[in-house]
Amino acid sequence: MGVNIREIIPPNAIQTLSLDALRGKAVAIDAYNALYQFLAAIRQPDGTPLMDSRGRITSHLSGLFYRTINLIEHGIKVVYVFDGKPPEIKSIEIERRKKVKSEAAKKYEEAIKKGDLEAARRYAQMASRLTEDMVKEAKRLLDAMGVPWVQAPADGEAQAAYMARKGDVWAAASQDYDALLFGAPRLVRNLTITGRRKLPKKDVYVEIKPELIELDKLLKALGITREQLIVIGILVGTDYNPDGVRGIGPKTALRMVKAQPDVRKLLRSLPRNEFPTEPEKIFEYFLNPPVTDEYKLEWREPDEKMIYEILVVEHDFSPERVKNAIQRLKKAYREHFKTKQLGLDMWFKR
Structure with missing residues (x-):
């Protein structure tokens, strides 16, 4: 779900980028989101x-492999951050998602029986499930590609935001705005979906480009603090209180935090029956989420044999297409990274 504050983000606080504008920059991508x-x-x-001959889903591997290569070809230094154990306060949202996926799976079957392929595709997308085995496969493929990944103790966006605040990466990347509430100085959206995309329920295609939102500029444009932004998120709904407060949208929430700048006093005034847990607890989680310093950002020469083993031998990808993509990946490393062994120091020379 993520927090939906798009409605109050001023147009001048969103900068449209080309992929080339991110050349030379390290970006921590929310792996589950991607x-x-x-x-x-x-x-x-x-x-x-997409599935292999044994019926195992491979769409995630296809997207991860080819999209990551595309980003590296533009000189973007990608690192993927994986979710850890979800906090207890997220349990209601997790159950809600399970229910939505279950209902979508039923509607998919009904649409197939009716021959409504447009509806079938829509419901199939809603029913998507990411399993533990899929996550393990993704990490293994990234290892073979020489692309670093970080295991977050809890929320991946919180970890990505922390890495960006430390300066280990330039920005966090996700479709959700939660990274801003977690304090990411920069959020890049649309990074893994850039390109021509079909609009839902319409036979219309649009060009999607990366968007950059800088936290300081956003807060200045809205005339609020990060703490007030967190409260806005709580009022409209987050993964930790999915329904928000009844009748309050982003614009009303913005007016409320401006009228009562003492965020803790405002939180105490909220109706408790609207929350699955204390709003103060959600507020503190955004301020101080579990994160780790136990990671090493190191980009390595790709292991051609291992990539081929994973994609072609194990999952029936096209040998020719995979070989061509590997050559693109190796060429991108040579052109942009200039060396076989790339450590953290090289990435962050200013």
Whole structure:
């Protein structure tokens, strides 16, 4: 779900970028967010995901492999951050998602029976599930590609935001705005879906480009603090209180935090029956989420044999296409990274 504050973000606080504008910059990508995008987008006309000869879904691997190569070809230093154990306060949202996916799976079957392929594809996307095995496969493929990944103790966006605040990466990347509430100085959206995309329920295609939102500029444009932004998120709904407060949208929430700048006093005044847990607890989680310093950002020469083993031998990808992509990846490393062994120091020379 993520927090939906798009409505109050001023147009001048959103900068449209080209991929080339991110050349030389390290970006921490919310891995689960990206993998779900790949699972939803890379499908057959009837909504069926890509699968190998044993019936195992491979859409996530296809998206991860080819999209990551595309980003590296533009000189973007990508690192993927994976979610850890979800906090207890997220349990209601997790159950809600399970219910939505279950209902979508039923509607998919009904649409297939009716021959409504457009609806079938839509419901199939909603029913996408990311399993533990899929996550392990994704990490293994990234290892083979020489692309670093970080295991967050809890929320991946919180970890990505922390890495950006430390300066280990230039920005966090996700479709959700939660990274801003977690304090990411920069958020890049649309990074893993850039390109020509079909609008839902319409036979219309649009060009999607990366968007940059800088936290300081956003807060200045809105005339609020990060703490007030967190409260806005709590009022409209987050993963930790999915329903928000009844009748309060982003604009009303913005007016409320400006009228009562003492955020803790405002939180104490909220109706407790609107929350699955204390709003103060959600507020503190955004301020101080579990994060780790136990990671090493190191980019390595790709292991051609291992990539081929994973994609072609194990999952029936096209040998020719994979070989061509590997050559593109190796060329991108040579052109942009200039060396076989790339450590953290090289990435962050200013």
